[in-house]
Amino acid sequence: MQPNLTHLFRTEYSKLVAVLCKTFGLTNIQLAEDIVSDTFIAAAETWGKKGLPDNQVAWLYTVAKNKTRDHMRRKKVFTDKIKVDIEHTSPNSTEMELDFSTQNIQDSQLQMIFAICHPSISEEAQIGLALRILCGFGIDEISAAFLSNKETINKRLFRAKEKLRKENIAIEFPKKEELSTRLETVLRTLYLLFNEGYYSISTNKSLRKDFCLEAMRLTLLLTRYSITDQPKVSALLSLMCFHASRFDARLDDSGEFVLYEDQDISRWDNALKEKGELYLNRSSTGEALSKYHLEAAIAFWHTEKEDTTEKWENILQLYNYLLQVEYSPVAALNRTYALAKANNKEEAIKEAKKINLAKNHLYHCLLAELYAKEEAPKALEHLETAFKLAKNEGDKNLIQRKIQALK
Amino acid sequence: MKEFMMIFRHEPNPAYQPSPQEIEAEIKKWQDWIGGIAAQGKFGSTNQLGYEGKTITPDGVVTDGPYAEIKEVVGGYVIVKAESLDEAIAMTKGCPIFDHGAKVEVRNIMQLEF
Incomplete structure (x- = not known):
């Protein structure tokens, strides 16, 4: 595909599919995708000539x-299948006219987000569909990010679409009383989508960045609607901005992970950091303190490179709260590291031994870091255990480098 | 896993008037201790109780203060998840209330079946 068509595909594909699905209903999602794919094939041919x-x-x-x-003229689908659906939803639209107004595109996209991030769809399927x-994203891009093959991804998507169809999920804004819980599911999926890019095991740096940017674009879209x-x-968007501000610094040119201490600050993106602060401020209204607020605040402190007691004390307290809101192994490990920085290593080692994560390679990396x-002998022992437990090459390389440094 | 409630009991000391710094340090101690339980994935919930309160008797008499007839008051609670009472008791280690000479009562939470 030509470069500008690739770009257009990324921006327009989802809009076209959203508007078509809005018109035909989600049960015809495959038809919508086929029509849009045909449109892009036509563009490639015609524009090329x-x-x-x-x-x-x-x-x-x-x-x-x-x-x-x-x-619809060619196939009998219209009379057999779609017409029934359309007449069901909007009795007057016998003459089909797709509405590509800015308003309808935005509404359709937002409603599609809610339809796909639906509680009855598994998280994995939600991410694939998203x-x-x-x-x-193309099937080859998705399979590259998951280090999987096209066939597996295709099957996974097919099953997810079947589920959408079976559950008969409507493309509409959630009811007012359901909005809060539905939005929760949407945010969780966008958060995971971002992490898919940020923590992906793939070494394809530009693709990983695209995943993050797309998650941010969808979150930004939610901030543009008064109901969402x-x-x-805003807290989630802020978190994403802070993380993304270090994107270029945390991966080297071959896609290998660069430790926080070794990152070149000049490669941190200040504009994104400022956006992060903007949305963090925007998020600090109302009573509710979500896990995204806490994670965004932690990410904010991490954009301060200087190692001050104030910084680590704040990070420690934020992790203390975060773990009370929602436990996760990574938060438990990070909290223990912050404890070493804010209080002292002895206390952190004592606390680390209480957390039962001995099968997690990061747990042993943490203990090695604390020793x-x-x-050194204890540190090495933990690094060697970590090496055995680590599942992917990137992690193994990183642990190997640490072992070398310690020797 | 079962749930247990740690109930914090102490005798109010009106003479104790901590400075803002002391309050901050006290909060940190509590949060570090609770954070340690949460980092094990064993935290349930917590609440701190204030000093505003009244006691109501069966004959409708309302008396001032939560501590009209007893010296000790309940200052708050933490609910934890543990396999046994012994494990829950072990979790009280490092609880900042001991620094004030006060006590923790650990009780199992009954699972009612309907």
Whole structure:
């Protein structure tokens, strides 16, 4: 695909699919995807021969409209299947006209987010569908990120779409009384989507960054709507901005992980850091303190490179609260590290021994970090255990480097 | 896992008027201790009780203060998850209330079946 078409695909695919699904219903999601794919194939062919049209987006919308009309004339699907659905939802629209107004695109996209991030769909399927339908990633890109093959991803998506169909999930805004819990599911999926990029085991750096940016774009979209513009949404966006501000510094050119202490500060993105602060401020209204607030505040302190007692004391207390809101092994380990920094190593080692995570390689990395040079034999022993437990190459390399440094 | 409630009991001391720094240090001690339980995935919930309160008797008499007839008051509670009472008791180690010479009562929470 031509470079600008690749870009357009990323931005327009999800919009086109959202509008088509909004019109046809989610049960016809495959049809919507087929029409949109056909539209892009037509664009590649036509633009390749005749050159780029002046307004490429408008071109895509027009062709998508025509293809939809052709499709319905050609196939009997209209009378057999879709017409029933359409008449069911909007009795007056016998003449099909797709509405590509900015308003309808945005509404459809937002409603699609709620439809896909639905509590009856498994988390794994939600993420797959979000990547494909909401972000417009190709099957090869998704399989590359998950270090999986296309066939597996295709099967996974197929099953997820079947589920959407079976559950008969409507494309609509959630009811007012359900909004809070539905939004919770959406945020969790966007958070995981971001982490998929940020902590992915893939070494494809640009792809990982794209995942993060897409998660941020969708979260930003939620802040633009009054009903979803809640403090915790801003908190999540703030968290993402802070993390993303270190994206370039934490991976080297070969996609290997760079330790926080070794990161080149000049590669931290100040503009993103400032955006993070902006949304953190925006999130500090209302009564509720979500885990995203706490994680965003922790991420904020991590953008302060200087090692002060104030910094680590704040991080420690934020982790203390975070763990009370929601336990996670990673938070438990990070809290123990902060304890060493804010209080002292002895206390942290004592606390580390209480947390039952001996099968987690990060647990042993933490203990090695706490024993450090002062108790090198113990540190080495833990690093060797960590090496055995680590599952992917990136982690193994990193542990190997630590072992070398200690020797 | 079962749930247990740690109940913190102490005798109020009106003479104890901590400075803001002392309060901050006290909060840190409590949060570090509770954070340690939470880091083991064994935290349930917690609440601190204030000093505003009245006691109501069966004959409708309302008396001032939660500590009209008893010296000790309940200052708050933490609910923890543990396999046994012994494990829950072990978790009280390092509880900042002991620094004030006060006590922790650990009780099992009954699981009612309906």
